Amino acid sequence: MEKRKEKERKKQEREGGRERKIKSDLVQAVYNRIYEIDESNGSQLLFKMDHRLRLEMNGDGEELTAQETALYDRQIRVWGADAQRRLSKAHVLVYGIKGTIAEFCKNIVLAGVGSLTLIDDRPITEELLSSNFLIPPDENIYNGKTIAQLCCDSLKDFNPMVRVFVEKGDLSSFDVEFFGKFDVVVVSCCSRSAKKLANEKCRKASKRVAFYTVDCRDSCGEVFVDLQDYKYQKKKMEETIECHLKYPCFEDALSVPWRALHRRMSKLYFAMRVIEKFEEVEGRSAGDVSDADLSNVLKLKKELCTAQSLNESHVPDTLLERLVADTTEFPPVSAVIGGILGQEVIKAISGKGDPIKNFFYFDASDGKGIIEDISDSNIGN
């Protein structure tokens, strides 16, 4: 008996050791900078490529053009030619364009998606201009045009192989059929109820529509991901394995009781919910809060924490203060969040690599970029 336990323990240690070794290799690998592809790296690359070529034979057979191969050379080396082909057939919709979405749009237009549709009917304001590199600060250019139109003009220029369109209307005015035309829908700058509604419509569409929300305030950012029932491939050691993930919709994720979440849950998750709720009850549009609202926001936080039986220390006042006082986007954070979101959308379209499930948080004040899984199936884990 003792011996078996001892054996068990040793086995665990070994496995733990291996995990640590892998992690230490990883940290070491990241730490050191290698300037040449060496032998083992080369063979990894070859493995990837062998795999890719096999996929291609089973694929739809369409080849990339010489122009595409030349332009996308460096990224095809990252994700393979079949992923590039899938990208070129994908249709992406974004709603609500501030700095972070501008970053995201740039990233996926460069990556070479099939089309990008922009919706944002707002006229230019100082704030919208300040974080958006797609709009030249010249009244002669932007007068009379909406944000979406102006961004469209710039984005078209980034990659002539991507079609960029503008649609008009409020998010709630679009029906299921409309959302069903896209493979990816990303919404920003809108209320909690508008997000929920759009998410529901995407889920009702006849094919799978990947749904994302993104919000950046002060030096913090949040991304929500709903890939519904999602199958993908990833490489584990030398093998490619099939994975399967089930995502909750926005509403279901939010209805997971706070108490049920793990102890180290990102404080930003709670803080964002408090502010979202505040904007909802006050009938404000997204981001329409200021210092003056702080005391009411803190009051609401207390109520929510009590209702959810959550210790208030999980939602620090200082954090809420930051989020309320400065709702403008901080460009470096927009770059980070827009980059992560772009990467996630590319993963979802290509069906390759572990996607985020289902929230991502970044706070420049501590520099951590954290994935949180908030879903029913995860309760108690």
Next chain:
Amino acid sequence: MASSIIKDAKVLMVGAGGIGCELLKTLALSGFSEIHIIDMDTIEVSNLNRQFLFRQSHVGQSKAKVARDAVLKFRPKINITSYHANVKDPDFNVDFFKQFNVVLNGLDNLDARRHVNRLCLAADVPLVESGTTGFLGQVTVHVKGRTECYECQPKPAPKTYPVCTITSTPSKFVHCIVWAKELLFSKLFGDKNQDNDLNVRSSDAASSSKNIEDIFEHSKDEDIGQYGKKIFDHVFGYNIELALSNEETWKNRNRPKPIYSKDVLSDELDKQNGDLDNDNACGDGFSVSAMSSLGMKNPQDIWSLKENSRVFLEALRLFFTKREKDIGNLSFDKDDQLAVEFVTAAANIRAASFGIPLHSLFEAKGIAGNIVHAVATTNAVIAGLIVIEAIKVLKNDIKSYRMTYCLEHPARNTLLMPVEPFEPNKSCYVCSESPVLLEINTNRSKLKDVVEKIIKAKLGMSLPLVMNASNLLYEAGDIEDDMVAIYNANLEKVLAELPSPVTGGTMLTVEDFQQELKCNINIKHREEFDEEKEPDGMVLSGWTQPVAAAENEDKSVSNGANTSDAPITEVEKSENDDDVGIISPVKKRKLPDDSDKSNTADDERHHKKLQVIDDEDDLVMLDGNLDGFKKRRVS
């Protein structure tokens, strides 16, 4: 957000490539208004997928200048100064660096990174360093006296291969690529005067090396088709037969199969001649292509042995008919289509002979060109993180400095992992002025060997000066003619016979005025060196050496530089590829673990502790020892 600290800051950016474009944009949006940017490169098509400030119409223009103009379009009121120049130019001296509050690197090669590190140390300007590969990236902060400098940690040396693996016993496709590129391609189209292991090894059995030499020589009146066939048969047929005759080699290996052109191409050889005049479709220079003249289109296709053979002969023919003036001074260039075609075909034919799977041109080009894959998203994330660190540096918020890693497979749930910076390494010869120890045979090694193999290659000095006490032995750079003669004479002398003799116990002082770096080298005389393990005939120690990646059996060949007498330990990579920085974590590297510290052991590194920033109740300590991070929970 644009506080006066940001607005008033003067920033130097080095590199306007993948990270550079993103960085310049994010700096401008964040309120920086005095930015200088240096980049020696011009724009290429393969940059456009991520360097979003550039368009097709900009191909061929200066990256720094076009990036500046593009950013001024959406932030017209800020000042951006661009330099289309090499950061190693003497104009960018310590005084130049001193005018900046912070320097931000978005570089693609070790050499320039080391150079900028030294200038930042000399000028006492903080440096934020970065790199990306695929989905991986990192940002580090280097502040003199506060954190480690860029060179406190060892940098892995590029992979090299033993010559015999390349010439006789390839087992991987990359070996075939290195053979095709470094040996065959150089032999046929490169500098004829350079030593080349192709003939050395292929004539191991034969005493008539003169004969072999003749085979590669193309005489004016020789039919090019016949010549190509002759080369083909020699390198893929005769040489393999010769190698097979050495039974010892194949005891535990699969025997290769000789390949002759007549067997592969049979009747087609005659047709090849028929194509001779059909060259109008091909242009000049880099646009000449065997693929297009043979009507092949898709670079992703894997060619059959027959197709490879046709490409081989056609590429050879095109070099001799269309690129004749280049022959004799070509070296492999990944942007030279015909060179890539030739190397792909040659590597594939060799691979076929050795039973190694064949590869497409696209793949072969990636391996031969050491192409580092790159995507826009990682660069954007990394640029954001650089700006966050730069702002902390400007605020002098030392406690908050972080090195951040962008991971592909999150460790636990962390995708962006901040880590506290290391302290300076006390044994670092760059930032701690710690002396190094050189073991050398002072009666045999020349001053030249020390200057080339140690001072330039290992210590990374570009214009060194060497002194023995107060006697000047050597100085590089702009000096008077009479001194040049003296120094050149010194270079050829063995150490012990120099005007002021260098023997065991001598301390040499080397200095690079541009880098303002001074380093003392203690000399220790040693009679014998292991030819295999110490091919330089000298050993440098006293600081953490690069992890030797070479399988040093005898001489070695690297994938990326000319073959010469010495194994290449540090390959300068200053081509246009950007964003080189780190490696894929899935890649297995030979890391010395605890039981084997022989190579890189440097126990002094134990003093460092690296703390992963994590929640209060779950601290994770990482040991900073580079023998591998050991995770330890602290309760």
